Amino acid sequence: MSEATMEKQKTARDHSWKWFLSKFGALIGLIILTVVLTFMSDKFLTVNNIMNIARQSSINALLAIGMLLPILTAGIDLSVGSILAISIMTMGIVSVNMGMSPVVGIIVCLAVGAGFGLLNGLLLTKLRLPHPFISTLGTMNIARGLALIITAAAPIAGFPYLIQYLGREFVGPIPVSFVLVIFVYIIFHIFLTRTQTGRYIYAIGGNREAAHLSGINVDRILIIVYTVSGLMAGLAGLVMVGRVNSAFPLAGLSYELDAIAAVIIGGASFFGGVGTVWGTLIGALIIAVLRNGLNLLNVSADFQMAVIGIVIIAAVYVDVLRQRNSKKG
Amino acid sequence: MTNQRKRLLSVKGIKKSFSNNHVLKGIDLDVYPGEVHVLLGENGAGKSTLIKILTGAYQKGAGEVYWEDQLVKINTPQDSMELGIATIYQELNVVPQLKVYENIFLGRELKNGSRRSMLNQKEMRKKAGEYLEQLGQNRDLADRPLEELGIGQQQLVEIAKALTIDAKLIIMDEPTASLSGAEVEQLYSTVESLTKKGIAIVFISHRLDEIKRMGDRITILRDGFKIETLDVSKTSTDYWIELMVGRSLDEKYPKKSFALGKEGFRVENLLVDGTKEPVNFQVNYGEIVGVSGLVGAGRTEMARAIFGADAHHGGEIFIDGQLVKIKSPKDAIKAGIAFITEDRKNEGLLLDQPLDFNIALANMKMFRNSMQLVDLKNIRTKAEEYIKELKVRPSDVELNARKLSGGNQQKVVIAKWLCTEAKVFIFDEPTRGIDVGAKVEVYRLMNQLVENGAVVLMISSDLPEIIGMCDRVLVMSEGRITANLPIGHATQERIMKAATANEDSASEVMKAATGG
Known part of the structure; x- marks a missing residue:
């Protein structure tokens, strides 16, 4: 890059450490974390452990990429953990209790997820509930309640191999679930940056009224957003069933919080319109690496919670700095 | 005549920079008690920055501020208020849910003498009513929720607030921009009664007819410099414009007539x-x-x-x-049909998205390739064309819309609609x-559209x-x-x-x- 163009970028884009931090903060955080943990535990930087992290991160990564969409529209989806549960419980009933084909089970699992997501979208746009916090808080309770009711609160085990495949198998050393994550993330990246609907999601989050007046069918896009978020909850459920070889109605309890945390740590703005797919992946990995590292260091789960809380606040503070930075001048 | 009177405010050689951007390059300004002093200048001339220095929102880089011939330091909004400077911004600083008197005393509530923790609502109501009466309003207004009032009356509440701090100088930033005709008249007479009491008004406005009507003196700023201070009644609006833009505008309204179709x-x-x-x-x-x-x-x-x-x-x-x-x-x-809305920030632009995205937004279909994917390069090229054609500054299509001045933002909104081929x-x-x-450029564009x-x-x-x-x-x-x-x-x-x-x-x- 020539000096002239560098100079141009400098003046044009507020090239300060804050800008740098907001752009690459999450990635730098992940690298520092990795380096520190490598020094603190010789078990950390091993192929085995890295693959372990990849596997552990995949459920949250799938929920988080779904969560990115509502957050990009300045919304939220609190129901993903519960949708995960209702999806896998219905799949259990269909493919274990009723003995139907695993393909039908998988389809049911994804369809129930997408269906509850669709419900979220309809509640928001057709009933005009004031904020998705409300509509998804409602479905969070409804879905969890239904998951308990339809199974009489009992877990279901003994899923067919095909259903367990995604969560259980490996290609070489790499867990299939992580291959799935990468594949899904690439699709989302293309969707968000290169399709009309994807761009509209950013537009709605950036300025809903301007988007509406630019001919965008805001309601339609929001319905798509919540449906996709629900679908990803169903997919995450599928991976989870493979990993633990059973489905239980309290599965995914408060998982929505980790998903939100991953999106926010990944640099998405809670005010909408700002956030990337790769940032979200890094956010999910930071949470997984932190959990893994703290486990290796024998830090108790209670402490882990507190540490993740600190990371969330630090990450959002970076978001605040960016906001301040971009509003200036 | 004003020169014999004691100056209320005098600023000398005020400079201000943001990193390498020199916004004020040495501004002098004298304000006398009881005058309406207008600040006129194009967007970016430095009016707002100067105001923000006077109100303590910004720190000056160099220069001196004298208040009643005493050298003063204004480091915080509190300092400014204590001197007796009140500011009424275009976007009013009011809490719609609170009552009028609560708004008037917001942050400076009156307490009961005996129990310091309790509010003296009775006294605040009474005082607020008195101030409102001075401004030609009904006393009872004090007890109404602010949100029930029209914009004009809300502005009067802000002025009443200024009276409660015994303001000697009230700065008004485009106060008539959102007022109706009747409300503007009300404001004119309010300003008149304030100046009769010896209160000085510093007034920012883009409306030349209004300046002519209300102003006593006018200071014209351009590119961070003070160009001149003039008597409003002795100079013509055309002369002001010339000083303001630094070149003579052929026409304020470059109207072209075409055959009626x-x-x-x-x-x-x-x-x-x-x-x-x-x-x-x-x-x-x-x-x-x-x-x-x-x-x-x-x-x-x-x-x-x-x-x-x-x-x-x-x-x-x-x-x-x-x-x-x-x-x-x-x-x-x-x-x-294209609709260029009045509120470009809230209805027209994605402020935190780049210009090319903003320009393509209303016609995204046009940029889809055979695989139904959005062709980013194509968007960029098209946006660059419009930016060149409409002379948007700065011309970097990757810049977020927020970074542009009002006039340039408006051009981006227009570019968005040109892109729909409406x-x-x-x-x-x-x-x-x-x-x-920028106005003249918008007018020219309208001519071109008709043509x-x-x-x-x-x-x-x-x-x-x-x-x-x-x-x-x-x-x-x-x-x-x-x-x-x-x-x-x-x-x-x-x-x-x-x-x-x-x-x-x-x-x-x-x-x-x-x-x-």
Whole structure:
């Protein structure tokens, strides 16, 4: 890059450490974390452990990429953990209790997820509930309640191999679930940056009224957003069933919080319109690496919670700095 | 005469930079008690920065501030307030949910003498009532929730707030921008009564007729320099403009006339939400039709109904004689209508998205390739073309819209609509809050649109602009079109008369409009 163009970028884009931090903060955080943990535990930087992290991160990564969409529209989806549960419980009933084909089970699992997501979208746009916090808080309770009711609160085990495949198998050393994550993330990246609907999601989050007046069918896009978020909850459920070889109605309890945390740590703005797919992946990995590292260091789960809380606040503070930075001048 | 009096405020050689951007390069300003001192300058000339230094929002880089001939330091808004400087911003600093008196004493609540923790609401109500009375209002106003008040009265609440701190200098940043005709008159008389008490007013305005009417002296800023301070009554508005833009503008309104063509756009029996009578009008090729009226006359509502942004109850829209069905902005855009909204920040732009995305937004379809993916390079190229054509500065398409000045933001909004290849352009207050240079560019663009065969409708509260740029003017009042005047017959009085054609307020406003 020539000096002239560098100079141009400098003046044009507020090239300060804050800008740098907001752009690459999450990635730098992940690298520092990795380096520190490598020094603190010789078990950390091993192929085995890295693959372990990849596997552990995949459920949250799938929920988080779904969560990115509502957050990009300045919304939220609190129901993903519960949708995960209702999806896998219905799949259990269909493919274990009723003995139907695993393909039908998988389809049911994804369809129930997408269906509850669709419900979220309809509640928001057709009933005009004031904020998705409300509509998804409602479905969070409804879905969890239904998951308990339809199974009489009992877990279901003994899923067919095909259903367990995604969560259980490996290609070489790499867990299939992580291959799935990468594949899904690439699709989302293309969707968000290169399709009309994807761009509209950013537009709605950036300025809903301007988007509406630019001919965008805001309601339609929001319905798509919540449906996709629900679908990803169903997919995450599928991976989870493979990993633990059973489905239980309290599965995914408060998982929505980790998903939100991953999106926010990944640099998405809670005010909408700002956030990337790769940032979200890094956010999910930071949470997984932190959990893994703290486990290796024998830090108790209670402490882990507190540490993740600190990371969330630090990450959002970076978001605040960016906001301040971009509003200036 | 003012020179013999004691100066209230005197600033000398004020400089201010943001990193390498020198915004103020040495400003001198003297303000005397009881005068209305106008600051005039294009956007970016340094008016707001100067104001922010006086109110303690920014720290000055160099220079001195004297208050009643004493050297003072204004480091915080608190310092400024204690000196007796009050500021009324364009966006009012009020809490709509609180009552008027609570707003007036917000942050400086009166407490009970004996129990310091309890508020003395009785005293605050009484005092607030007194201040409001001084401003020609009813005492009872103090007890009403602020949100029930119109913008004009809300502004008076802010002025009452200034009186409670014994302000000697009140800074007003474009106070009339969002006021209706009657409210503007009310403000004029309020300002007059304030100056009679010896309170000085520093006034920022882009409206030259208003400056002429209210101002005593005017200081013109350009590119961070003070150009000159002049007596308002002894100098012409054209001279101010020349000083302000640093070159003589050939014309303020570069109106071009074209041969009147056939009808391009017609609205029939459009019933806008909340009005009783349907709206009918038509626009031909070759003309610019203005829509005038007071704030709240239903002009924006009509435009939004045409555009499908809000619900309307019946009515038909014809483009080139063909009926078009419009139920949403999407339909309107498909039919070839563009709507440049009055509020570009809240309705026009994605402030935290780059310019190219903003420009492509309303016609994303155009940029889809054979795989249905958005062609980012194509968007960029197209956006760069528009940015060049409309002279948007800075011209970097990757810059977020927030970083641009008002005039340049407006050009980006216009570029977005040019990109839809629309046939009918509805402009709503297209030059509000943008500087004279950018205004002329917007006008030229309208000429160009008409020349290239577009239909142009312009809603504007700026009467000189309507008279200067339009061929015909529709006047609205209470949701009805009350006049349809060829511009040759449209004097300011006639337009005002039609704009106030209703039962109650007509006589009052008319008196103000004609007698003032």
